[in-house]
Amino acid sequence: MTATKVTLKDxxxxxxxxxQTVSKVLNGEMQVAPETMERIQAAVxxxxxxxxxxxxxMRAGRSFMIGYSWTQTEPGQVNHILDQFLSSMVREAGVxxxxxxxxxxxxxxxxxxxxxxxxxxxNVDGFVLSSVNYNDPRIQFLLxxxxxxxxxxxxxxxxxxxxxxxxxxxxxxQAVEYxxxxxxxxxxxxxxxxxSRVGNDRLQGYLEAxxxxxxxxxxxxxxxxxxxxEVGRAMTLHLLDLPAERRPTAIMALxxxxxxxxxxxxxxxxxxxxxxxxxxxxxxxxxxxxxFPPLSSVRQxxxxxxxxxxxxxxxxxxxxxxxxxxVLLQPSLIIRASS
Amino acid sequence: MTATKVTLKDxxxxxxxxxQTVSKVLNGEMQVAPETMERIQAAVxxxxxxxxxxxxxMRAGRSFMIGYSWTQTEPGQVNHILDQFLSSMVREAGVxxxxxxxxxxxxxxxxxxxxxxxxxxxNVDGFVLSSVNYNDPRIQFLLxxxxxxxxxxxxxxxxxxxxxxxxxxxxxxQAVEYxxxxxxxxxxxxxxxxxSRVGNDRLQGYLEAxxxxxxxxxxxxxxxxxxxxEVGRAMTLHLLDLPAERRPTAIMALxxxxxxxxxxxxxxxxxxxxxxxxxxxxxxxxxxxxxFPPLSSVRQxxxxxxxxxxxxxxxxxxxxxxxxxxVLLQPSLIIRASS
DNA sequence: ATGATAAAGGCGAACGTTCGCCTAGAAAGA
DNA sequence: TCTTTCTAGGCGAACGTTCGCCTTTATCAT
Numbered sequence: 061m062t063a064t065k066v067t068l069k070d071x072x073x074x075x076x077x078x079x080q081t082v083s084k085v086l087n088g089e090m091q092v093a094p095e096t097m098e099r100i101q102a103a104v105x106x107x108x109x110x111x112x113x114x115x116x117x118m119r120a121g122r123s124f125m126i127g128y129s130w131t132q133t134e135p136g137q138v139n140h141i142l143d144q145f146l147s148s149m150v151r152e153a154g155v156x157x158x159x160x161x162x163x164x165x166x167x168x169x170x171x172x173x174x175x176x177x178x179x180x181x182x183n184v185d186g187f188v189l190s191s192v193n194y195n196d197p198r199i200q201f202l203l204x205x206x207x208x209x210x211x212x213x214x215x216x217x218x219x220x221x222x223x224x225x226x227x228x229x230x231x232x233x234q235a236v237e238y239x240x241x242x243x244x245x246x247x248x249x250x251x252x253x254x255x256s257r258v259g260n261d262r263l264q265g266y267l268e269a270x271x272x273x274x275x276x277x278x279x280x281x282x283x284x285x286x287x288x289x290e291v292g293r294a295m296t297l298h299l300l301d302l303p304a305e306r307r308p309t310a311i312m313a314l315x316x317x318x319x320x321x322x323x324x325x326x327x328x329x330x331x332x333x334x335x336x337x338x339x340x341x342x343x344x345x346x347x348x349x350x351x352f353p354p355l356s357s358v359r360q361x362x363x364x365x366x367x368x369x370x371x372x373x374x375x376x377x378x379x380x381x382x383x384x385x386x387v388l389l390q391p392s393l394i395i396r397a398s399s
Numbered sequence: 400m401t402a403t404k405v406t407l408k409d410x411x412x413x414x415x416x417x418x419q420t421v422s423k424v425l426n427g428e429m430q431v432a433p434e435t436m437e438r439i440q441a442a443v444x445x446x447x448x449x450x451x452x453x454x455x456x457m458r459a460g461r462s463f464m465i466g467y468s469w470t471q472t473e474p475g476q477v478n479h480i481l482d483q484f485l486s487s488m489v490r491e492a493g494v495x496x497x498x499x500x501x502x503x504x505x506x507x508x509x510x511x512x513x514x515x516x517x518x519x520x521x522n523v524d525g526f527v528l529s530s531v532n533y534n535d536p537r538i539q540f541l542l543x544x545x546x547x548x549x550x551x552x553x554x555x556x557x558x559x560x561x562x563x564x565x566x567x568x569x570x571x572x573q574a575v576e577y578x579x580x581x582x583x584x585x586x587x588x589x590x591x592x593x594x595s596r597v598g599n600d601r602l603q604g605y606l607e608a609x610x611x612x613x614x615x616x617x618x619x620x621x622x623x624x625x626x627x628x629e630v631g632r633a634m635t636l637h638l639l640d641l642p643a644e645r646r647p648t649a650i651m652a653l654x655x656x657x658x659x660x661x662x663x664x665x666x667x668x669x670x671x672x673x674x675x676x677x678x679x680x681x682x683x684x685x686x687x688x689x690x691f692p693p694l695s696s697v698r699q700x701x702x703x704x705x706x707x708x709x710x711x712x713x714x715x716x717x718x719x720x721x722x723x724x725x726v727l728l729q730p731s732l733i734i735r736a737s738s
Numbered sequence: 739a740t741g742a743t744a745a746a747g748g749c750g751a752a753c754g755t756t757c758g759c760c761t762a763g764a765a766a767g768a
Numbered sequence: 769t770c771t772t773t774c775t776a777g778g779c780g781a782a783c784g785t786t787c788g789c790c791t792t793t794a795t796c797a798t
Binding site for chain 2: 754
């Protein structure tokens with residue numbers, strides 16, 4: 061039916077005014093006689109006019125697009141984050157007249173080239189970065205280019221840029237405090253390699269909680285490795301094979317996948333989870349509640365983070381100083397039968 | 400540094416030709432003297448020129464964007480599909496010069512309005528639909544508008560449109576055949592409500608496999624309900640509480656969430672999964688391998704589906720007839736300890 | 739009556755491309 | 769020598785907006 065695109069000129073012709081007038085009226089930039097107003101609105105309705113976004117962007121000299129790219133998880137890993145994070149960004153962006161543009165993730169040098177190309181071709185007005193780590197080359201590049209971006213996650217402390225993050229230390233601290241409150245003293249932590257900023261943050265919360273409770277940190281209780289099921293399982297087997305007086309009574313894992321590995325190890329050693337050994341994970345993966353026993357975990361306000369990223373970025377893009385420039389969101393501890 | 404946008408005119412000025420000539424040379428639509436060619440290429444390099452995508456689209460009268468929207472899962476549900484599906488679409492689209500535009504999902508009448516707006520504003524050249532079901536209003540609308548789209552999933556048989564789907568019946572059939580091969584005769588299925596096209600497809604595979612093995616379909620073995628943990632658990636409790644001679648020895652669930660509910664029920668009744676009761680799920684959720692015991696499941700080639708959707712859609716958008724017009728991908732059975 | 743002011747709306751230009759047609763000069767054929 | 773045919777490249781126009789400035793007519797105070 062209305063197959064052909066309807067433009068300002070079509071509306072103008074029908075309303076009997078110039079097309080520029082229609083534009084101004086629709087944008088509320090002009091006073092017109094009430095009857096003219098009505099004629100224009102009627103024409104818009106009848107023809108089903110919508111401003112052409114491309115032409116509008118062309119004129120505006122920008123794209124009203126937010127670039128976003130994510131590291132695809134290996135098969136077998138979950139990205140339960142993406143759905144919530146992206147959905148909330150898309151929604152929030154829509155409210156303020158933007159869209160989110162997902163683009164392919166590339167490793168290595170090609171990655172920066174991708175960002176450069178998107179900037180040069182005018183494809184995006186700004187970026188949201190995720191999977192941020194120390195010395196992130198994207199941050200380095202975008203700072204140098206003075207191109208607007210918001211990082212979901214922190215990086216080097218001496219770099220100044222807008223970020224949104226979840227307070228990983230607070231999450232772990234809360235969990236460990238809970239364990240201490242339940243009488244645990246021998247609490248081990250399954251941590252990540254030292255080059256992980258997120259891992260170090262979360263580990264920090266453990267150290268703080270232990271110190272606050274005046275529990276001397278047993279050196280062998282901080283284990284580091286990749287955050288996989290296998291690593292979590294192996295670490296836990298090692299812990300459970302310690303002599304009885306040094307064997308931990310609780311294990312904090314920096315993500316649920318490791319926690320599930322820990323659960324498998326406990327099962328193998330005939331240790332009852334929840335009574336003999338408390339286990340708490342991090343992320344509150346959707347499956348956590350269905351495990352046996354259901355896994356306690358630290359839940360992150362992902363949707364809120366997505367909203368905030370967009371909010372800060374749009375401010376930057378439009379030349380306003382975002383207030384505040386850094387957002388640290390609080391996770392919450394979800395207690396289930398595993399602890 | 401190169402903060403200001405560099406345009407064709409900048410390149411042209413530096414190369415000493417008209418900007419239209421630069422355009423044609425870069426698009427390979429014109430023969431020029433080798434030295435001119437070199438000068439142009441040098442200028443492009445030195446200035447870091449990239450064609451402005453908005454202007455290009457403006458001229459082309461289209462957006463080179465593929466609209467995509469998905470139903471956000473309730474908290475507690477997993478969307479492990481999204482990561483793979485979207486990533487593969489984005490990648491494939493990039494290869495052929497398109498981007499994927501995610502837009503907010505709306506329920507009810509507002510949904511069609513969203514699609515209509517995207518079309519009228521020239522925001523997208525076509526759509527990929529997911530979560531398709533019978534009588535899908537989006538399909539109805541887009542067919543009437545003659546606007547290009549590809550559905551990931553089938554709908555009413557008498558509607559003619561391009562789709563990509565995963566052969567759910569084949570997946571279930573394979574799984575049930577496997578169970579029969581292992582000697583099971585009393586096989587129950589945790590199915591979905593009758594208004595689910597996907598659910599009916601998958602159920603069909605069960606019926607076919609049973610019939611092919613000449614196993615009379617026990618009426619009480621086909622249970623229907625929402626695909627949640629709780630429903631799966633309740634159905635399984637019911638099955639396990641049947642008198643011994645009618646109690647099933649195997650359960651096929653139409654998704655992993657129900658299968659996990661079934662596992663919980665078995666545990667509650669002291670039934671050993673894998674020996675006393677075989678359980679097979681569907682989807683091969685990332686967690687399936689880490690459950691206890693690891694859950695057998697039907698894995699779907701999601702990334703391949705995403706690629707195919709884009710491939711078909713781009714053909715439609717560019718006026719070619721996609722060949723073939725329907726793609727039915729085969730899932731594969733992953734056997735683990737639960738069966 | 740006269741000039742100032744406001745209200746209502748018109749008009750040209752520009753954003754950065756691509757497309758189609760045109761032209762100047764050189765080479766080639768008659 | 770004159771016409772034709774290439775070759776290399778130029779030029780105007782258009783896509784659909786928005787923006788700034790201008791014009792016309794009516795209104796008002798002096």
